[in-house]
Amino acid sequence: MARANSEVADLLQEYADLLRISGGDQFRARNYEKAAKSVAGYSGDVGALGDADLRKIPGVGASIAAKIIQYQRTGTINELEDLRASVPDGVRALTSIPALGPRRALQLYHELGVSSIDELAAAIEAGRLHGLKGFGARSAEKLRHGIELARRATGRTPLHVATEVADKIVAAVRAAPGCQRCEPAGSLRRFAETVGDVDVLAAAADSAPLMAALTGLPEVTEVIVHGPTKTSVRVATGHPAQGGSIQVDLRVIRPECWGAALQYFTGSQAHNVAVREIAVRAKLKLSEYGLFDAETGDLIVSGTEEEVYARLGMAWVPPPMREDTGEVKAALRGDLPVLVQDSDIRGDLHTHTNLTDGVATLAEMVAAGRTRGYEYYAITDHAPNLFMQRMTTEKMLAQREQVRRLEESLAADGGAPIRLLHGTELNIAADGSVDWPDEVLAGFDIRVASVHSHFDQPRDEMTRRFVRACQNPYVNVIGHPTARRIGRRPGVDVDLAALFRVCAETGTALEINSHPERLDLPAEHIRAARDAGVKFAIDTDAHAIGHLDFLRYGVGTAQRGWLTAGDVINTWPLDRLTAFLRKGRP
Ligand code: DGT
Ligand code: CA
Numbered sequence: 001m002a003r004a005n006s007e008v009a010d011l012l013q014e015y016a017d018l019l020r021i022s023g024g025d026q027f028r029a030r031n032y033e034k035a036a037k038s039v040a041g042y043s044g045d046v047g048a049l050g051d052a053d054l055r056k057i058p059g060v061g062a063s064i065a066a067k068i069i070q071y072q073r074t075g076t077i078n079e080l081e082d083l084r085a086s087v088p089d090g091v092r093a094l095t096s097i098p099a100l101g102p103r104r105a106l107q108l109y110h111e112l113g114v115s116s117i118d119e120l121a122a123a124i125e126a127g128r129l130h131g132l133k134g135f136g137a138r139s140a141e142k143l144r145h146g147i148e149l150a151r152r153a154t155g156r157t158p159l160h161v162a163t164e165v166a167d168k169i170v171a172a173v174r175a176a177p178g179c180q181r182c183e184p185a186g187s188l189r190r191f192a193e194t195v196g197d198v199d200v201l202a203a204a205a206d207s208a209p210l211m212a213a214l215t216g217l218p219e220v221t222e223v224i225v226h227g228p229t230k231t232s233v234r235v236a237t238g239h240p241a242q243g244g245s246i247q248v249d250l251r252v253i254r255p256e257c258w259g260a261a262l263q264y265f266t267g268s269q270a271h272n273v274a275v276r277e278i279a280v281r282a283k284l285k286l287s288e289y290g291l292f293d294a295e296t297g298d299l300i301v302s303g304t305e306e307e308v309y310a311r312l313g314m315a316w317v318p319p320p321m322r323e324d325t326g327e328v329k330a331a332l333r334g335d336l337p338v339l340v341q342d343s344d345i346r347g348d349l350h351t352h353t354n355l356t357d358g359v360a361t362l363a364e365m366v367a368a369g370r371t372r373g374y375e376y377y378a379i380t381d382h383a384p385n386l387f388m389q390r391m392t393t394e395k396m397l398a399q400r401e402q403v404r405r406l407e408e409s410l411a412a413d414g415g416a417p418i419r420l421l422h423g424t425e426l427n428i429a430a431d432g433s434v435d436w437p438d439e440v441l442a443g444f445d446i447r448v449a450s451v452h453s454h455f456d457q458p459r460d461e462m463t464r465r466f467v468r469a470c471q472n473p474y475v476n477v478i479g480h481p482t483a484r485r486i487g488r489r490p491g492v493d494v495d496l497a498a499l500f501r502v503c504a505e506t507g508t509a510l511e512i513n514s515h516p517e518r519l520d521l522p523a524e525h526i527r528a529a530r531d532a533g534v535k536f537a538i539d540t541d542a543h544a545i546g547h548l549d550f551l552r553y554g555v556g557t558a559q560r561g562w563l564t565a566g567d568v569i570n571t572w573p574l575d576r577l578t579a580f581l582r583k584g585r586p
């Protein structure tokens with residue numbers, strides 16, 4: 001996606017947020033938010049468009065187009081600057097606290113003079129929220145928890161934001177004269193859900209041109225250390241975490257140490273400690289320079305990771321598994337699972353179009369899925385009970401017709417064949433029921449069902465809710481099962497063991513939602529689910545063409561959960577998949 005698109009989208013979103021905070025027209029705020037979404041998902045480069053073309057983007061009218069043009073010309077938007085000036089920074093920071101909307105943030109500012117997260121924390125502890133209108137008995141507890149989440153979020157950058165930075169840097173370093181290899185390492189290579197700093201490793205005889213390629217990048221805002229073996233810089237991310245930039249460490253090593261260095265700097269530290277213990281027991285010494293004979297100091301191997309692990313009697317461990325959760329033992333025994341790969345995925349089973357809250361048309365989304373080489377592709381727009389999406393049975397049936405016609409025309413155009421599944425994303429109501437009656441549900445090829453409301457139910461109610469949804473003979477996949485938003489909203493309180501049991505019994509798959517702000521089911525629960533016999537669907541929940549590329553994060557998350565292709569229903573051939581989707585129905 002073009003960089004200008006995400007910049008413009010962020011500004012429009014900020015404008016919407018500021019309108020809300022300052023008590024402006026809520027309807028206008030919603031329009032700006034919608035425009036932000038379509039700009040973010042727009043397939044061309046917004047930075048290059050004139051007025052007429054801008055206005056063709058859904059949700060962009062005359063006044064928004066004018067603002068984008070002003071931004072293109074001057075780099076600022078006057079009205080946004082005015083709004084920024086009218087709302088203290090601290091109050092904006094308050095809105096990053098989950099459970100505190102813009103209106104209540106402004107109320108705290110006006111009534112208590114609270115203008116930062118720290119001041120809010122102090123006000124809560126001093127009991128100053130007592131009796132404040134709109135802040136009931138549970139408010140203090142919820143806000144305390146929200147503050148904790150917001151503080152944690154500001155400390156680490158989401159995986160996709162860090163990955164975009166790393167991709168750019170790796171490309172620049174690889175292009176430098178003399179660069180033999182360059183790869184991301186650290187938590188990013190392990191597909192951790194958030195990243196503290198970006199570690200990049202490169203191999204060259206002379207490091208200077210590589211270091212210069214990094215420090216010369218326009219996105220670099222500060223050079224912290226500039227040395228021959230390690231250079232550290234800060235790079236702008238355009239994401240609020242860590243103050244809008246992230247540290248990048250580039251290490252350049254001699255090509256002959258590549259394997260040992262990559263192993264060392266990939267971590268995790270806990271994995272490395274466990275691997276070094278294996279080395280010590282074999283009278284060897286492992287460092288970033290190589291594997292050495294502990295007594296003589298002679299180098300044994302260092303060229304590739306595979307050689308290093310092999311000399312320790314271990315199979316090569318895929319980076320997402322390197323967290324010291326049993327992978328060292330498994331690698332010694334030689335029975336690591338063969339992990340699912342991006343290329344195993346035959347189709348996406350959870351995607352949206354502009355019939356509900358997506359920004360691309362059915363034909364555009366399907367064309368993008370086909371370009372990815374998918375054999376099948378499910379369209380799962382929202383169902384009627386998510387009222388703001390205004391879905392109706394008539395619209396749904398008309399879409400089904402459109403899907404069938406599109407499938408026929410694609411079959412006739414001589415390109416790669418693709419099977420289209422007409423599905424829906426149902427809403428799991430508080431009592432576990434879903435939107436449509438059985439006779440309507442029966443007409444879909446696939447039904448994802450998700451929690452979109454009543455996130456605060458007590459554990460036993462929430463568990464009963466999920467169990468009932470899974471027992472519904474038409475519900476095939478539980479979408480984003482915990483409903484968490486990384487750094488913004490904790491997952492719902494549910495008895496996961498009970499959920500896994502009912503999924504396995506009923507043939508209901510759990511989604512691994514690839515959206516980088518969800519990554520849900522979270523990696524730490526995936527192994528337990530698989531051990532209970534659960535199957536998974538790795539989906540993107542795409543609302544724009546570009547979102548189909550989020551798949552890599554879902555696959556990385558599945559790998560962190562040790563999944564094989566066999567565990568994942570959308571790696572299966574279509575006939576096996578459709579048999580699974582029948583859930584034993586005749
Ligand atoms: P992060 O940056 O917090 O998301 O997590 P990592 O895992 O990327 O940690 P980081 O950046 O501190 O270091 C990258 C890898 O380098 C780490 O996973 C293991 C290795 N490493 C770095 N410094 C040390 C160290 O002092 N001791 C050990 N054992 N390993 C280290
Ligand atoms: Ca790191």
Ligand code: CA
Pocket residue numbers: 186197198199249
């Ligand atoms: Ca680091």
Ligand code: ZN
Pocket residue numbers: 350352425479541
């Ligand atoms: Zn969805």
